[in-house]
Amino acid sequence: MQGLKPYAGLLVVSLEQAVAAPLASCHFAQGGARVIKIEREGEGDFARKYDSAVKGTASYFAWANHGKESLCLDIKRPEDAALLERLLARADIFLQNLAPGAIDRAGFGSEALRRKYPRLITCDISGYGESGAFAEMKAYDFLVQCESGLVAVNGAPGHPGRIGVSVCDIGASMNAIIGLQKALIARGITGQGSAVKLSLFDTAADWMTVPLMHTVYAGKAPQPVGLHHPSIAPYGGFTTADGQVLAISIQNEREWVKLCADVFERPEIAVDPRFCNAAARVKNRPDTDMMVAAYFAKRTRAEMEARLRAASIAYGAVNSVADFASHPALRRAPVTLEDGQEADLVAPPVRHSFEPEIPQLGRVPKVGEHSTAIRAEFA
Incomplete structure (x- = not known):
């Protein structure tokens, strides 16, 4: 069983940007699925420019995009929209996290797609859901931390604080993976695809259940206490x-x-x-x-x-990040960057008996690296 790729044979098409959707599709690439990442022509996914910390490559991008193929499309052009249709006709999963309403305006809304392609599983990741007063709000991770009250229960007394990693993006990605796995199992039973919908706000709200219950039912919200705990001592x-x-x-x-x-x-x-x-x-x-x-x-x-x-x-x-970098429990896995250099990522946290102890991560693609080949394949 060693070397088994459970997602082998699946085609995932992801119209993605930033962190939440890319990290979710990367999970499927790692499991053996073919993942075609659709990017803007020219600059590509703006996460490519978040930083240049990993030997010239953005840290977030290297983490969330290895093992994918990059296809540049402008779906406002009829010929590129037609190519996307051909891709989706053969796809198992279509994942997207564009601004609210953008995918529907482009003619690729999830409901319409599943009517055309009944076995297709669609996944829409939004900031605050697809309806209501906040649907059109920009939903950067930090802002969702603020709106959901996460910052109100973090930080030091009198000084609420942002959690130092993009937890809402990361959590939404994990929820997307869970939802897509359930949808794949359901399709195996019924033969029909289904919709997966989630938001960064719902993800943060789920984590805020205990503080919310304390506020609603006990009349008092936990306050930020730094390294302490509001109800445990020492x-x-x-x-x-x-x-x-x-x-x-x-x-x-x-x-x-x-x-x-x-x-x-x-x-x-x-x-x-x-x-x-x-x-x-x-x-x-x-x-x-x-x-x-x-x-x-x-x-x-x-x-x-x-x-x-x-x-x-x-x-x-209480370690610094530098201490963490040399921690004896830290597992790493090598990844090949866009320019062929190698770097070490943190190894995936879930280990399976059918995978090697040090997994082989795919290469990080250049912008549009696979455009010519994919256009020819799906002509």
């Missing part, structure tokens, strides 16, 4: 004697008793009325944190790690 980063920061997370009373007895060697703290249960520790968080911080400040990181590990207390280092 929980956060504490500085050691040699200037390192270790994070601990005490999830239950058993762990709290072990921390006091086996790490602090002060079992009496566990029954102190100020700290004897989770609610008391949160109520007295300044005192709780001051006590923990004082203990950490007298010992080096190595000493604290040894004590925490011996007591089976959950901990982790």
